[in-house]
Amino acid sequence: MNKDKLSNIITRSYRGVFPNIGNNVYVDSSAVLVGDITLADDVSIWPLVAARGDVNTITIGARTNIQDGTVLHVTRKSSGSPDGNLLAIGEDVTVGHKCMLHGCVLGNRILVGMGAIIMDGVIVEDDVFIGAGSLVPPNKVLKSGYLYVGNPVKQARLLKDSEANFLKQSAINYVELKNEYLEQGSQENI
Numbered sequence: 001m002n003k004d005k006l007s008n009i010i011t012r013s014y015r016g017v018f019p020n021i022g023n024n025v026y027v028d029s030s031a032v033l034v035g036d037i038t039l040a041d042d043v044s045i046w047p048l049v050a051a052r053g054d055v056n057t058i059t060i061g062a063r064t065n066i067q068d069g070t071v072l073h074v075t076r077k078s079s080g081s082p083d084g085n086l087l088a089i090g091e092d093v094t095v096g097h098k099c100m101l102h103g104c105v106l107g108n109r110i111l112v113g114m115g116a117i118i119m120d121g122v123i124v125e126d127d128v129f130i131g132a133g134s135l136v137p138p139n140k141v142l143k144s145g146y147l148y149v150g151n152p153v154k155q156a157r158l159l160k161d162s163e164a165n166f167l168k169q170s171a172i173n174y175v176e177l178k179n180e181y182l183e184q185g186s187q188e189n190i
C-alpha cells in the first residue's frame with residue numbers, strides 16, 4: 001500500500017475495526033471511510049464519498065470506482081434478519097456521482113448511473129447498466145446483460161455491444177485517472 005500517499009485519508013475505526021485498504025488505491029482526502037470496509041487493489045474513491053461499515057461490512061472489488069458524493073451503508077443484523085444486509089460491490093464497477101448504495105450486492109462490470117438509489121437486498125448481476133436517477137426497490141434482482149432505468153426501475157432493453165464494452169472501459173478509464181492522481185502526490189491545500 002502507498003502509505004505515504006494515504007496519510008491524509010480520513011479513515012475511522014468502529015469497535016476497533018479500521019478500513020482495510022489494498023494496493024494502489026486512491027481515496028480523496030475529503031472522503032470518509034468508517035469501520036469494516038475492504039478496498040481491493042486499484043479502487044478509487046472520489047471527493048465527498050461517505051462509506052460507513054459499522055453495523056455490517058462493506059467490500060469493494062478491484063478497479064472499481066466510487067464517484068463524488070456517493071453514500072455507502074449497510075443494515076444491522078436483527079432477529080428478523082439474522083445476516084442484516086452487507087454491501088458488496090464487485091470488480092470493474094463504476095458508481096456514478098451522488099449515488100446511494102444501501103445493503104445490496106453488485107456483481108462485476110456494472111455501471112450505476114448518477115444519482116441512482118439501490119436499496120437493501122438488491123442483487124445486481126454481472127454486466128448491467130443502471131440509468132441515471134434510477135430507484136431500485138428492496139430485494140429486486142437485475143439480470144445480466146440489460147439496461148435498467150426509472151423509478152421504480154424497469155428492465156429497458158438488452159445492452160448494445162458498445163454499452164457492454166463500455167462497462168469494462170469505464171473502469172479502465174478510472175484506473176488511469178486515479179493513477180494520475182496518485183502520481184500527482186500530495187493533495188494538501190496551497
Ligand SMILES: CC(C)(COP(=O)(O)OP(=O)(O)OC[C@H]1O[C@@H](n2cnc3c(N)ncnc32)[C@H](O)[C@@H]1OP(=O)(O)O)[C@@H](O)C(=O)NCCC(=O)NCCS
Nearest residue numbers: 095096097111112113114129130131132133134147149150
Ligand atoms: C439510460 C441511458 C444509458 C440512455 O439510454 P438510451 O437508450 O440511449 O436512451 P435515449 O437517450 O435514447 O432515450 C430513450 C428514452 O429513455 C429516456 N431516458 C434516458 N435516460 C433515462 C434515465 N436515466 N432514466 C429514465 N429515462 C431515461 C429518454 O427520455 C427517452 O424517453 P422517451 O422515449 O420517452 O423520449 C442514459 O441516459 C443514462 O442514464 N446514462 C447514465 C450515465 C451516467 O450516469 N454515468 C455515470 C457517471 S460517469
